[in-house]
Amino acid sequence: MSTTRPLSRTLLKVCGATTPQDIEAAAAAGADCVGLWHGVPGGPSELDRNGLAALAAAARSTGLLPVLVTFLSDAGELAAIAAHTGVGWVQLHAYQPPALVRALREALPADVGIVKVLHVQENGGCVERPLIGAYDRAGTDLFLLDTATGDGRIGSTGAALAPDRVTALLPRLTRPFLLAGGLTPANRPAYEDVVHHPGFRGIDVDTAARTTTGGFGVPQIAALARAWRTGTGTRHAPLPDHPRLELSR
Structure with a gap:
């Protein structure tokens, strides 16, 4: 499928919500999607299954799309979690193989999207580079480019x-993508070429969405929305009912 048809706006995903207040801040500030961690051992934003379900429901009630962010690699378990919690996307944030994507695509409803993270190392390498085509064929809807630090950390590292x-890496991509990795309002101009790529769909931010006390902040998220052209700090219309189909066109 072609990746040249842009969405009506650039998406803003904020990642790592842990409280209802985080959901409220994300919705009030103009985010479109909220990442909810489950199956990320030792992760600072890890939720148990009941907490995940509660925040996913809160997100849906505000018009936000809840996204499961996970290191899990069992398709049956992931499909059961998605069914229980009502998440709209499953974001595979570790080094899950294309076979897992294929099995998960078969297990999930058609309107639940699969996001596969591609880990870009600080030296420019990407572990998944040889597998990008295989991830596409297996059923990935959206890639997410994020930093893998030199000490092996992945996910919400704050490293740009x-x-x-x-x-x-962009010429290798066969699906639309989100950009992550230390994004701020101030560094938006540095990514001009990325933003104008036909496959660019939006950004995924954790660190820059937070206040000094650690929760999501309305001014912080609204500033990201303005700088990255996701809005003006006010709520957008809800995402399409079938985000997987919309993103994969």
């Missing part, structure tokens, strides 16, 4: 991706 490292 060098723009030239991102643009070097």
Whole structure:
């Protein structure tokens, strides 16, 4: 499928909500999607299954799309979690193989999207580079480019991706993508070439969405929305009823 048809706006996903207050801040500030961690051992934003279900329901009630962010690699378990919690996307944030994506696509309803993270190292390497085509064929709807630090950390590291490292990978992508990795309002101009790529769909932010006390902040998220052209700090219309189909066109 072609990746050249843009969505009506750039998506803003804020990641790592742990409280209803985080959901309220994300919705009030103009986010579109909220990442909810489950199956991320030792993760600072980890939720148990009941907590995940509660925050997913709160997100849906505000018009936000809840996204399961996980290191889990059992398709049956992930499908059961998605059914129980009502998440709209499953984001595979570890090094899950294409076979897991294929099994998960078969197990999930058609309107639940699969996001596969591609880990871009600080030296420009990408472990998944040889597998990008296989991930596409297996049923990935959306890629997410994020930083893998030199000490092996992945996910919400706050470490920025060098723009030239991102643009070097873009010709290999066969699906639309979100950009993550230390994004702020201030560094938006550095990614001009990335933002204008036909496959660009939006950004995924954790650190820059937070206040000094650690929760999501309305001014912080609204500033991201303005800088990255996701809005003006006011709520957008809800996402399509079938986000997987919309994103994969």
